[in-house]
Amino acid sequence: MINPAKLFYAVTITLVFSVCSANTTTPSYSAQSSTADHSQFEELQKPFKTGPEVTQACLGCHTEASKQLHQTTHWTWAFDNELTGQALGKKNVINNFCVATASNWARCTSCHIGYGWKDDNFDLTSEANVDCLVCHESTGTYKKFPTGAGHPNYVPKKWPPKVGKVRQPPDLSKVAQSVGKPGRSNCGVCHFYGGGGDGVKHGHLDSSMHNPARELDVHMDASGLNFDCQTCHTTGSHQVAGSRYAPRASDDRGIVVPGQEDQARASCESCHGSEPHPETSNSKLNDHTDTLACVTCHVPEFARGGRKTKTWWDWSTAGRKNPDGKGIVEKDDAGYDTYNFKKGSFKWEENVVPEYRWFNGEISYSLLEEPVDDSGVMPINRIRGEAGAPDSRIWPFKVMRGRQPYDSGNKIFAVPHLFGKDSDAYWKSFNWSNAIKVGLQERGMEYSGEYDFIETEYFWPITHMVAPGENALSCDSCHSAEGRLASVEGIYMPGQTRNAWLDNIGLLIVAGTLGGVSLHGFARIFARRNRKED
Amino acid sequence: MTTKIRMYTRFERFWHWSQALLILLMLGTGFDIHFNLDVFGYEQANQLHSIGAWLLIGLWIFAWFWHLTTGEWKQYIPSTPERIMAMAKFYAFEIFQGKSHPFHKDPDQKLNPLQRMAYLSLHVAIGPAIWISGLLYLFYGDLDAIPLLGSLSLTTIALVHTAAAFLMLAFLVAHLYLALTMDEKPLSGLHAMITGYEQQDES
Numbered sequence: 001m002i003n004p005a006k007l008f009y010a011v012t013i014t015l016v017f018s019v020c021s022a023n024t025t026t027p028s029y030s031a032q033s034s035t036a037d038h039s040q041f042e043e044l045q046k047p048f049k050t051g052p053e054v055t056q057a058c059l060g061c062h063t064e065a066s067k068q069l070h071q072t073t074h075w076t077w078a079f080d081n082e083l084t085g086q087a088l089g090k091k092n093v094i095n096n097f098c099v100a101t102a103s104n105w106a107r108c109t110s111c112h113i114g115y116g117w118k119d120d121n122f123d124l125t126s127e128a129n130v131d132c133l134v135c136h137e138s139t140g141t142y143k144k145f146p147t148g149a150g151h152p153n154y155v156p157k158k159w160p161p162k163v164g165k166v167r168q169p170p171d172l173s174k175v176a177q178s179v180g181k182p183g184r185s186n187c188g189v190c191h192f193y194g195g196g197g198d199g200v201k202h203g204h205l206d207s208s209m210h211n212p213a214r215e216l217d218v219h220m221d222a223s224g225l226n227f228d229c230q231t232c233h234t235t236g237s238h239q240v241a242g243s244r245y246a247p248r249a250s251d252d253r254g255i256v257v258p259g260q261e262d263q264a265r266a267s268c269e270s271c272h273g274s275e276p277h278p279e280t281s282n283s284k285l286n287d288h289t290d291t292l293a294c295v296t297c298h299v300p301e302f303a304r305g306g307r308k309t310k311t312w313w314d315w316s317t318a319g320r321k322n323p324d325g326k327g328i329v330e331k332d333d334a335g336y337d338t339y340n341f342k343k344g345s346f347k348w349e350e351n352v353v354p355e356y357r358w359f360n361g362e363i364s365y366s367l368l369e370e371p372v373d374d375s376g377v378m379p380i381n382r383i384r385g386e387a388g389a390p391d392s393r394i395w396p397f398k399v400m401r402g403r404q405p406y407d408s409g410n411k412i413f414a415v416p417h418l419f420g421k422d423s424d425a426y427w428k429s430f431n432w433s434n435a436i437k438v439g440l441q442e443r444g445m446e447y448s449g450e451y452d453f454i455e456t457e458y459f460w461p462i463t464h465m466v467a468p469g470e471n472a473l474s475c476d477s478c479h480s481a482e483g484r485l486a487s488v489e490g491i492y493m494p495g496q497t498r499n500a501w502l503d504n505i506g507l508l509i510v511a512g513t514l515g516g517v518s519l520h521g522f523a524r525i526f527a528r529r530n531r532k533e534d
Numbered sequence: 535m536t537t538k539i540r541m542y543t544r545f546e547r548f549w550h551w552s553q554a555l556l557i558l559l560m561l562g563t564g565f566d567i568h569f570n571l572d573v574f575g576y577e578q579a580n581q582l583h584s585i586g587a588w589l590l591i592g593l594w595i596f597a598w599f600w601h602l603t604t605g606e607w608k609q610y611i612p613s614t615p616e617r618i619m620a621m622a623k624f625y626a627f628e629i630f631q632g633k634s635h636p637f638h639k640d641p642d643q644k645l646n647p648l649q650r651m652a653y654l655s656l657h658v659a660i661g662p663a664i665w666i667s668g669l670l671y672l673f674y675g676d677l678d679a680i681p682l683l684g685s686l687s688l689t690t691i692a693l694v695h696t697a698a699a700f701l702m703l704a705f706l707v708a709h710l711y712l713a714l715t716m717d718e719k720p721l722s723g724l725h726a727m728i729t730g731y732e733q734q735d736e737s
Contacts, residue, residue, distance in 0.1 A: 284580065286675070287675030290675065476577065481570050491688075494568070494580075495576050497692075498569075502700075510704045512704075513704040517712075520625075524629060527632070
């Protein structure tokens, strides 16, 4: 028999517990908290033929969105560096990956947040050509086609052309209804694949960061803190905090709290302050924060997620073909291109130990207008910083090295016209002179008719793939004879730095004392024996 | 005939031996760090060195207090030049001729004229050089807030600290030789430093 009283108690207790536990469960960090379910909006419940059509629908409600986006570097690909006065941005800089955007627009702008930037005439004031979906869709099915100037493919299309798999066009209606706050992968579709492939450019951003483990990134840890990119790269009016052109190398604002003028959180210190280590840990750790960037210890290596990053790109070897006219491609055991006839020779590395330099946040670029010094390795960018200066810290860098074409007559960088259907494009006819002539022309520069290849290096501050404390560097990573900072100047490193004069004199004094007392002692023994014999 | 003389108080013995252990620890960990000997490993050596530093500083404060309040500091007042010369002459020549020690040790005058000089320089030169530079080393990160000290470079601090450490090691070598072999009765000094009582021939 069931006792009704017991049953009553059991039901009551169960109810009370379930209510309590429901009340105490905190929502997960990344839970959708939006008050709008876009799949219920009539404006989006219709077929869309193109991306810009979707944007028009978005603008129907989000009237200011495109105007905001027009103000961002994500849209303009232009960045005025107030510190150096240089005009930077993808539009302007030269790099040592695919070198330059000019004359290659339709290929490069597959990572532009717009539609149709296929040549110099792109209308930067067009509101309909802002791509809302690439940042806000959440189906994972919306992909800009690699050669589509920012458009996805609207009909089934092969990639790579002719030989590749067929890419189905996205269902734009479904994609549009899925929009919400950007997730890691929205940023990742471009930022994880910069330079033409997974992990190529940054080394600390690659596809392993879609859902990283704690060891890889303590903040983005998919089963832990699970941060989005914009948790740190705070946004407002579509402006995203944090810049690789003008990084904050040291941050003395303290922990950022509401009311402070600058709300950007794209620095470790903006949450952790400048004394981040608890008192229970080694008390010397906090003394390092006026010398080292946090990431110097907390990103012990980059490219740690099982993906390699490109560290060497030699364009001078490009163009090799088999006797039958087919371009040569060579791969390493892991499947990475070590040679590609279109691009030259590569080196790939994983778990890379960064290079360390003093850095105060000022980076000056070698721009197209500036002469190339071909007497040695030409820097793509120069990082500033001074040992011991209050605004300088020792920072970790990925240094991308390679050889790239330059105009050896005019001593300027080359802008190679790589991509295009025309016969001047390097990837069509493999003629450097034609490719450089067209590329320089596009930037309003004259080609001398002579080209050569020059070795270049490019500094990339490392900031992501932040390891938890237990995986950070240990003291003796640096405090040892061949420590990591052995080549960094202007520091006294206990365990590494020694003054040879002091050491030699000191050891001489100790050895002299030891020798002196030994002699004295032996002399006493000897003298006593002599006296006894007498 | 021998007599037992109470040479060292309980505090003096405690001070001597704890200081001896701490100085050995500091020399061991310090030179482990400096020369990268990898005995303790950098992190552990560093932490032991910091802990040892605080213990040693604490001990020195007690010792200074003890010396000043008991008047024992007078033991370190330098002797006359004649007496110092007599002592030097003994170590340099007479000891080989089998002559007897020119200085008699008793509780009021535990240190011979050369020892007075040596220990005085240990207490007012080498010791302070080590702990002042050591404190600056420990608090290097906070020095900017202090006038004058802010401009001190870590290099300077580290050089002074290391130089003083070499002198301390040399002192230790000489001290061990003299303390263990120079007694009229072998090892009677060591015995006294352990038990407090020294056996002396009655004169």
